[in-house]
């Protein structure tokens with residue numbers, strides 16, 4: 197089966213718009229994009245794969261998260277900074293309370309296109325095409341806005357580039373220095389609750405430990421930069437194709453998607469012989485596959501063989517997204533089959549997409565306790581099957597939004613309208629994100645203790 201960056205075009209392509217008013221205009225934009233600088237380079241992608249290989253071996257933990265959909269109108273530096281800050285705080289909790297190195301992969305700098313459950317939306321008797329993400333059409337409910345516009349692809353590329361630029365600066369320019377951990381709290385702690393208190397305690401311990409190390413004259417440990425990678429759903433394959441580059445700088449010679457370090461395939465577009473699998477099987481990036489209730493263990497094995505035929509470590513992330521009420525029926529058999537087949541994969545949990553409900557006042561929301569329950573069940577199931585629960589995939593923001601109900605600072609249904617800002621699915625707010633990180637850290641710590649006891653023959 198020969199592959200090329202455009203071999204997906206001969207396949208069945210789901211959820212890619214085919215109603216652009218002018219195909220020629222779309223092709224022109226794709227030609228322009230194909231000459232743009234890559235957003236990431238092959239050596240970074242290979243570095244991520246090496247880090248993910250450690251996750252596959254149980255040595256690290258993958259934290260992946262960000263907006264459901266980035267938007268043009270909400271784009272501002274402060275939002276990116278607040279997002280990055282809570283992401284770092286979660287990583288600190290997982291590293292120091294959970295005892296694992298954390299591989300940090302944002303759902304950011306390119307997460308625009310959305311598969312939708314219905315192609316149309318009806319409001320007050322008016323039916324229009326659904327909103328499909330800012331790189332396709334507009335959220336505003338009128339005919340003009342809902343028409344796909346190829347210029348939006350260029351705007352998405354430009355916004356991704358400037359987001360990426362800021363994230364690189366934050367990751368390596370000193371902001372992420374652990375020695376400044378207390379500064380990350382500024383403007384953050386408005387209310388005192390258990391999560392924030394636990395977090396402040398943890399920061400205090402870390403600062404004390406760093407002081408201790410410094411006082412021993414070992415001040416050279418590098419705490420001042422972090423590795424931060426980007427990812428998004430590979431939905432708009434025309435855009436991905438235009439940013440696919442054959443590596444010439446790093447000697448590997450293969451093709452890389454240079455729109456992000458990692459791409460994933462959504463639950464609605466993972467047909468074995470369909471376009472999205474075809475595109476993703478040919479690029480050397482790490483690839484995520486969303487695994488929902490309609491996927492069988494045997495189908496998953498076929499997908500694994502198609503996307504990672506050489507069983508490369510750190511290449512495949514299986515993202516379980518069943519729902520707290522379904523995971524126990526589906527995941528055990530899947531983990532058993534994949535493990536028995538000797539496949540190198542990372543098991544990660546997306547506790548968001550199977551737990552969406554409509555509140556009594558009409559908001560699409562997610563109960564925090566269901567999110568938490570799916571994560572805990574995920575960790576227990578994967579562990580019980582003798583594999584490693586290696587990651588988490590979240591829709592989250594650094595802002596104090598009211599989109600998911602529950603959590604330590606309880607968001608009630610009545611509060612939902614007050615700060616419901618998402619362009620698509622409801623996200624965890626900063627406090628809920630940290631609370632979840634503590635819960636996972638607790639689980640990781642228990643697992644580490646068991647490993648140590650086993651190693652000591654106890």
Ligand code: PEP
Pocket residue numbers: 264311429461462463464486517546549
């Ligand atoms: C998503 O991650 O935004 C998404 C649409 O998820 P899924 O493909 O799992 O439904």
Ligand code: CO
Pocket residue numbers: 264549591620621
């Ligand atoms: Co979503």
